[in-house]
Amino acid sequence: MLRSLTGRTASQLVRSTAPTAAKVPTGLLAAPAFNLPSAAAPRNFSVSARASAVTNPSAPNASPEFDPHSVTAMDKQEPPAPGSDFNVVIVGAGNINFGSDEGPWNHSFRLEHKLGPRLKVVALIDPSATRADAALTVKRNSFVLSAYKDTIVYPDFENYVKNRPQGQEPHAIWVGSPPAYRGQETPGRDLEKHLVKAFPDVGIFIEKPVSTGPVSEAFNVAKELNGAKNVVSVGYMLRYLKVVQKMKRILEENNLKVMATNARYFMAYEHTAKLDWWDKSQSCGPIVEQATHFCDLSRYFGGEVDLDTVMAHSLEHFEPAGHLSKMPIDENKIKPEERIPRITCATWKYESGAVGSLTHAVALQGYNYATELDVLADGFSLRLVDPYNAPVLYLRRPGDDHEEVIRYNQDDPFFSEVSNLIDNIEKGPGSAPILSSYEDAAKTYALTWKIREASEKSAKKPA
Template identity: 65%
Template sequence: MASTPLSRRQSALGSDSRRASIDPSRLVPMDKVSALSGTGDFNVVFVGAGNIMFGSDEGPWNHSFRFEHKLGPRLKVVALIDPAVDRAAAVLQKKCETFVKSAYENTRVYKTLDDYVKNYNRKEAPRAFVVGSPPMFRGTTQPGRDIELQILHHFPDTALFIEKPVATGPSSEIDEAFKVAKAIEEKGTITSVGYMLRYLKAVQMMKQVIEENNLTVMATIARYACAYEAIAKPDWWNKAKSAGPIVEQGTHFCDLSRYFGGEVDISTVSAHSLEWDENAGHLSKMSIDETAIPPENRIPRVTAATWKYASGAVGSFTHLVALQGHDYSCELEVYADGYQLKLVNPYVQPVLYIRRPGSDHEESHRFPDDDPFFSEISVWIDNIEDIEEDPETSHILCSFEDACKSYQLTWAIREASERSRAERLKIQAEAGKQ
């Protein structure tokens, strides 16, 4: 099958998706949207049967739920690919016991993409792949960890939705992620990466203020404090398994920082960390046994980074493993001449505070019904369905290449903090010899 040529919209978007924005009024809550009109089934392949695809009690993610609301009875999940076939069968059984049975009653389960390809039925050709498998198994050019390239090879006309981060391999493999991005761009594949915070109404209102007032961003200041007591997954606490909290968790705020600040001069990234073996790094309510993790793989408690943007603006990010309870504390501030835009609590109940020129007053905006998970899926499907016909169709806000740049920034921060720790330990050791 020949690959689809680049659409007009995708050509306009290009590799710099930070130019794209969406009128906040077009981001409509899921319960206010009718199922997408159209004819025929919309066939989808889900890769991964875990929480991101089917939901859990730990967070609001659940892609299948958003697909059901966006596509209604047109949705047909033709295949579910996951090595854990029992888990996959169990989630399908639950779906078939509900009113969305028609989307899943004929879904076939496969252990691997190769198994699906071997048993492929052309009458059920997929319109889209949704890749929610763990990031350590994708985002590279290596066999077994190259699912994007394999999909491009076998299904060149099929759209891609890829979860973030694009990968969690060693930093030496970052160039491979960019090669995947180049292959996607050359195929002209309609692709979106799941940095859903870009689709928040609050974030798009911030973009609107910047664009309407022709502002130049001077600085971005991001802070992410997680509630570590609720994190019971041992792999999360192991840098060898998760790549560490900056790469695995802080990725959203590094991405949002880039979304407003632009390209980062990676050579300027500097960082310091508070580590597990320092007095201030002791945590009293951990839900895992950290002694089972080799000392060199234990995660930092605090990482604080700064950098320069290509524009000359300055960025900073502080990630903390510090809070107990359940709720996180997250904020992003963006400064421009006369303006302060402060986004608070973006994951749960976003509030945007705006201070404008000529006033000390902070106006506040709340967005109680916003669902960025639905908005990112909705925009992506609109691009698949109506790519040429409707010039008002919203832009996809994060391309694979753009996501690679956010991934590169997170690794640069981690490595900068590890270098500064090594230098500090070296100085201490030399001082001890004197």
Template identity: 65%
Template sequence: MASKPASRRPSERRPSGIGGSLPSSRRASIDPSRLVRMDRVAHVGGSDDFNVVFIGAGNIMFGSDEGPWNHSFRFEHKLGPRLKVVALIDPAIERAQAVLQKKCDSFVVSAYQNTRIYKSLDDYAAAVANSNERPHAIAIGSPPMFRGSTKVGRDVELQILKHFPGVPLFIEKPVATGTEEEIQDAYTVAKAIKESNAICSVGYMLRYLKAVQMMKQIIEENNLRVMSTVARYACAYEAIAKPDWWDKSKSCGPIVEQGTHFCDLSRYFGGEVDISSVTAHSLEWDEEAGHLSKIPIDESKIAPENRIPRVTAATWKYESGAVGSLTHVAALQGTNYSCELEVFADGYSLKLVNPYVQPILYVRRPGDDYEETHRFPDDDPFFSEVSNWIDVIEDIEEDPEAAKILSNFDDAVKTYEFTWAIRRASEKSIKKKE
């Protein structure tokens, strides 16, 4: 028989409503000194098993050569021998078997030796319906087209709430990649999660960068009002070999699927966006300047109307009156991206460079024309987001410095709506041109 969830101390009982927002007594940021590398963190204490369900057996959950993502690796380091992956859910059974066998052949075998594979959440729920098994947490790394919706087959969050009410959720970003008309469905899912009081975190990992939290710290300590955010995201398109990424009908385009991280960071610093103010222009695949010489897939197999833009440039107003901008470019070859986010306030410039690999923060302060340089080698926001989520599950305190979740589902839907607004504005500009 599977072990029951570990008992929780009185201080760990979840306050009402925390599924959607943090209590006002707690800071909305993290002291950057508390974000430490996973090789310097002790495993979560205790002897009880921590039962986890993984939904998705792909790159996000188990890693690949294309990027640093690998949630299972972070779970293993955070929970140590307590980790027990009780189920791996993926319709691609052979892929699930392959990644599971690789784990069982390694030193983390104790976490996976009793893992069962299921084709669907319904199959798993039916298998445990008459048992005492209830997972401590569920991590969702399936493609975004299968989540964030109220439509049957794409409503994994609602199905989890039905079968396992209150179980904590970790959900990858973007929360969905449905049509623009389905954005309200995502808000419906957000409302259901909030009302369930389930502890939910969405994988906007750049919020957990030490550099980002240092920027937040400077803004908070100096009582600054952000005046402008300027974001630039240039991807190495030659290394993007997933055909779906190049097809707007499947991935929703590079702003919704990829630029979402910088749209989210822009909101994190600038506040809520006045959606009606969003304007954008794009460089399309069939324009003279839009030719790319090293596309790794056969773009001719994608309908012309579904081919992605090469450049999208957007501007908007925040509700505070501040101004934001984003330029997303599919132009670089090789493997390294070039990304920057600059935040301006009275007397201050905070510039984040290269956040995905070796983040650098340049700070200019009042009274000084020169920039301070802060480097953050070996920072791992993927670990920090998982670590904070698990700490909130295990130990909720009314301490302003306690572990915290920086992106819940409702907040992530706002970023999703924002990215769609940019895509819509850029496509309207094409029609005007014609």
């Protein structure tokens, strides 16, 4: 769900520069049709009802800022209140904004349920008019016709700014374009600069990761956004899970200092048939593109990472243990040096002295992923299991060798992050928690690159 961090400055945190992930046209947003790699999240994530309620009602409740007992599932919400139109500009007509059968992402769906008939999507920006028209056709043939019947398609943001109708100023801009075309300072990859210049008071949502370019430039963008008046939220939705917020409250109410975090992300690979995902030059690799959520949760609980302490090892494709028997793509189409590792194991120290670790594996078959995060503190073990699909917290307290099992019904972290930003826009900053600022997301981005670079530095070289 939500996040906040303190610590060193960007210049202290970052000492290395990540290469760009792909060759990018110089025109603003002049990119291929927007699409999220199919392996970005486990396919079996469900936003339907969770298995059960909290098994220990006497456990500490969440703070008023984020109540884990509140209903966040869309079908349990009160009908949207009537009111004036709420204008939204959507950047990107791909899966993250309009959904697919590969995962739970679909920001437009949450906007529709949050705003109801007030929602007016005044512009859809995508260099592929075919993709944009296809997305709009689906919407216009459904009950949300009123939100999209007057939507105008623009090939890029500059075109929209120059040609938008008068009287349709946006209240929010939803950015789901590929990270290769934002989070940087190079023309054509500097979308955020143009957003705040054209609309200095408009709320902005930006998908993760914040970039694929140099880490130092991502921090420069964060500095620019910090100096603007825009309310900005970045899409690390796992922070909005009720069970994650429960973990935060347990730590805070017991005045605990985290001693260690241990994250495990084991993906099921055999149905990940998008060639680009297996190509580091396109996707930046599984740590930067996929394990970013677990690096982010690790930071959320552990605090700032001392990047100089990051160490990592990898199992590479050419090593005997790196052979995969059910490869869904022809890896010969990818340069050997750009093929992704099968396993990455990383360790680091937090500035508090705590220890962090991450194991990412491209190893399972079938559909279901295996994902867990351990958080250890004096006398306490908090074990988060399957946050993408059916989040469960296994809690062990002092004086009790058994684990409490905590689940929540009707949770949708995607809806929570959308709803909270809208509330900030309409009711004022601070009216609802925004748990991921751009600067905070840039720190997660820096950690993922540091892990990748450390693993490549220590990797065995092919014969």
